[in-house]
Every structure is written in structure tokens, then in C-alpha cells.
Amino acid sequence: MTGRKIGVYVCQCGGNIGDYVDVDKVVEDIKGDDDVIVARSAMFTCSDATQQEIVQDAQEQGLDALVVASCSPKLHTMTFRDVAKRAGMNPFQYTQVNVREQCSWTHTDDKTGATEKATRLVRAGINRTRLTEPLEPIVVETTPKSLVVGGGIAGLRAALGLAELGLTVFLVEKDAKLGGRVAGYGAMFPNDRKGSDLVATLEEKVRANPAITVFTNAELMAKGGSFGNNQVTIAIHGDQLETIQLDVGSIVVATGFDDYEPAAGEFGYGLDGVVTLPEFKKMVDEAPGLLQYQGRPVKTVAYIYCVGSRQDESLEGAHTYCSRYCCTSAVHTAIEAQKLAGDIRQYHLYRDMRTYGKYELLWNASREKGSLYLRVPDDEPPAVEKLSSGGLKVTTKDLLTGGEEIAIPADLVVLVTGMVPRENADLVSVLKLPVGIDGFYNEIHPKLRPVETIVDGVLICGACQAPKTSSEAVASGLAATTQSGAMLKRGFAELDPMVAIVDNDACTWCGKCLEACPYDALEQVEVDGKQVAQVIRTACKGCGGCVPVCPTDAIDLQGYTDAQIRAMIDGLMEVSCS
């Protein structure tokens, strides 16, 4: 007996647990364990009624620690920490035991075994709880400033949004000018506004906003500090290199994409008259009334879709994803081309048309204006060749005519190229950005945390995350704005106190923990004339990687100390099930 007063609640989760684990028997088994003051089963422990019951028990029995055996800690740790708090306990003296995902759901064929395992798991949880100490969240003041990396349409809009929230903004652009790729576009779908105009409007507002400082010809070189308080180094390339240090609370990455560059010979790329979609868009934008290519009028255009997208995964470095913007962009460009003088025939050789959502109307409009769409087989791509007469010929099969082999004489062949991730190894290494297998940066959760990365305080938006239309890029830029606001506007953040702690007497400073830490959360300091390791509590994630490498057992993880882990193992091994 340690004098602790622990309340234990075992959940049936309807039938999720109760159908396979004899919950009442588990309660019976652990009822007599040391320090267990209350032990109960509940149909749904997370329900308001049971939460209220826990609070009442705690107040009547003077409980000082809580164990709930139910689902995964991912689901309800925060729920029951909150219950503990409301009941007057320290929330970090709560233990969640997983008897659903790790017990009832996995042992549906063995009820007796599942019940025995549940008892052992609960006992391990009780043993851990007995040794808990009250902890307080680590409160860090956050710096109300944001750094935006990349001055394209997403970065510009994010910078403006952040400033409008009342944050100080630093916008870093690698190029000499702001605006990114959109600045080079003419009429864009869906409303035909010119990309250059859109960006000019945004840039004007950004430049006029006193809360935003713009650095062009500039790069992010280094990042230090920890969540909410990062020190970043910016290099500005001018007549001479200048570096400056800034304090920021969040970093928004909006570094954009690259256009896919076809290989020589890919669909005839390199032949006179074979151009990419961005090149063709420019021709249409700049056409002097009549569409021309090298002084000759263009009467027939053949588009080949999915160039550099949806590639065969067996190819090395294949881009297997759909770039999603290119169908609509090609369709829109075809409509723009049709507006020019002269009778243009346009043939679109597609695999699947993906003019999703409202853009479907553009596809209809292009067909009404005379664009003809040919569905080509996935495994028999069209072939492009140069005719002796000077023109081009595209040979393909049209599945909509039952696989008829067709040759299209064309003045111009447009390769509808997609987006590829931008090469930016330096930035990836400075920010430790998570790069996906497709080469774009990864969010934590595509639906629920769409702009956050696993690096706290570093957000991603725009086409550096995945191919996006400009409206999607802007929407994600504003999501990153909101997320920054949520982190920084409160002025402080609370971090989990389950972090590593060093026993200065035992530490001999060998540096092994430093090497084991993936978060740069350890540093060497001098305490009373002795070199020891010190945990930077705001950087530590509580992964425990440093604990087993310490040769003198001088480092421990609060909330999961060696003593607690040993006690949990003892609990698992104990055979006192009746």
C-alpha cells in the first residue's frame, strides 16, 4: 500500500469490448488490488453520465488518480484527462488502458483469453498510475510573428491573411519578383481574370500593409529555437550577401511546383511544333489576333493529355499521380484559342477528362465551340511524327469509334503537362519537411489537419503540397493562416509535460543521448562546475529515445519512468486472476 487512492473504470463500449471481454470479471479481479478504492464497469465510460459518476466518486472517496480501460489512448486520453481535472485530480495522473483495439477486437475468438489479458493490461495500468506524480503542462509564450516562405499566389494570400489577423509577417521570396508562376499567366479559369492582374492586386495590398516585410532574392538558411519561438536566418542575395535573424512563431511554406519537362522525344517533344501546355498558353495569351507559330498561322491543334502524369509505376521516377489542374487548364486554353480570329480545329487526345466540379461546364463549352475529344487507350499512347511536308502527324486509336486507328495532321501538338514537385533539398533539410513518395510535402491528416506538418509550427500550403488549381492553393494558404492564428493569437501554448528529465548527479556527459535525439532537444550545459545534459523541454516530444542509451541511467521520461515501466511489466506478469 502506498496510500494512493485510485479509481478504476472498465468500459464495455456497448458490445465492442463487452461481447468478448467479461468486463465484470475484470472488475472483480482487480477490485482487491492495492490502492484501488473504486472499481466499476460502465456501458460507455465516455458518456456524460459516467463522466459525472467518476467526478462524484472522486469527490466522495477522495480519489487522487484515475484509470480508464476502454479504447485507444488516441481517442479518449484528452477526454479523461479533462474528467480527472474536473474531479480535482492532476490530469497527468490519469492512465488510459487500451482493452478494445489491443484486446477485445483482436481476440474475438477467445473470450477467456481476452478477459485474462484485459485483467493483466488493467493491472499494468494501475501499477503505472500508482507511481505517477502530478505534472503541470509546459507553458510557452509564443511569438506573434509568422514567416511565409514563397511569394506565389498562395504565399501572398497567406501573408495578407496573417497580417489581417494582427500578426507580424515576413515574406521571403527566392526570386527577384513576387507573384510566382501565376504572375506569368494570362486569362485563367474559371472567370478569365488574368493571372498577372490577380497577383498584381495581391502584391499591391501586401506591399501597402505595414505589418508585412517582403524580402526578395532571399532564402531561409537556418531555423533554431522551439515551438512557438523559432529563430530563423534569412540570406538576402544582393550586391553583397546579407543575412538577418528573425524571431517567428510559425512558418508557412508555400514554395510551389515545377512544370513537368518532357524528355526529348517523349510524344515528339523536341520536334518543331511540339510544345507544352504552359508554352501554348503563352502563345494564346500573346497571339496578335491570329494564332501563329513561328510566323505561320495555326489551323489545327492536337492536345495530348496526361503528359508527365499518371505514368506507369514501373518506370523509374514515375509521376503516378493525376495533376488535376491540367485537364481544365487545357480545355480553358482551347476555348481561349477559339476566341482568336481564324477557324481553328482542335483535337483533344485524353485518357480521362477530369474537369471536376464546376469546371465541367467549361468542357461542355469547349465541345460546343468545336473541340473534338478522342479517348485514347491507356496502354497505347499516341505517336507524333514530323511529315516531309513540314507539318506534324499524330496517330492514335479512338476508343469512342470502337478503336478506329486515326491520323490527325496538325500544325501544333500541345503536350498537356502536369505539375511536379520542386527540387528544394536545402529547405527540406532546414525545416525537416516531410517529403512524400511523390515528392510533395505531406500534411498530418488529409481531411482533419490538412496544412499542418509533423514539425510543430511548420505549415504547408499551395502546390508544394500537391498539384492544385490556384483557387485551391489560395484556400490552403488561408487554412495555414487560420492555423497560425490559432497557435499564435492566444499568446501562449501548452505543451505536454511528459518529457525527458536528467539526473544531474548521475549524468557524466557522454553525449550518447544527444545522438539518439531526433528533435535536437538535448544540449550540453555546465551545472555547479559539471558538464551535464539538459533537456530543452519545449523541443522534447517525449519519445524516450534517449532513455535506453544512457549508460548511467541518468535520464528518465516523466510519466513513463523506468520504475513505472517495470511496475507495468510486473502487472502484466502477475497471475492472480481468479
Added chain:
Amino acid sequence: MTALVNPGLATELARSDEFNADACMNCGVCSAICPMGVDVEVRKLFRYVLLGMEDKVRAETESVFSCLLCKMCEENCPAGVHIAENVRTLRHHIVRTTFGLGEG
């Protein structure tokens, strides 16, 4: 045999305001619903026209003239293609070019 695309045919036929084969989205409702069970898929026939495959169009002369112009297909066409009118335009074209009959 590879057929060479010839935009001329479509351009010529498109002179009739009613001819709108390019609105077809290839669903095939027309063929499914045809009371004559006409032996050609209308959607294919129209693509031959759009692609300018004159020989293929001529090869379908029999079917083009079997049509009753009942407009059952047109009533049910989800894309609003003027199928009967298009067939009439094609008949006109075939009569003029294949049988050498004049505009008169």
C-alpha cells in the same frame, strides 16, 4: 487502315444550323432505344463525320436511309443532339456526293 482526319466534312455539314453531332457524349441511349434496331451505332456514325472519315460514312448508307426519323432517340438523348436532323443532313450529303444528285 489508318484513316486520315479531314475536318472538311464536318465543316461542310456544320453549315446546316441544326447539325450538332459534337454535342454527343457517346452514351448510346439512341442505339438502345431505336425501334428499327438500326445496324449502326449513331454515336459512331457521328464521330465518323466529326473526324471526317468519309468512307466510313458512305459505308453506312443503308442504315442512314433505314432510319424512320421517328425521333425516339432524340426525345431520349440526354445531350440534346438533333439526331433525326443530323441523319437528314447526312442523307442530303450522301445523295449529293454518292449519287451525284445536285442541290435542286
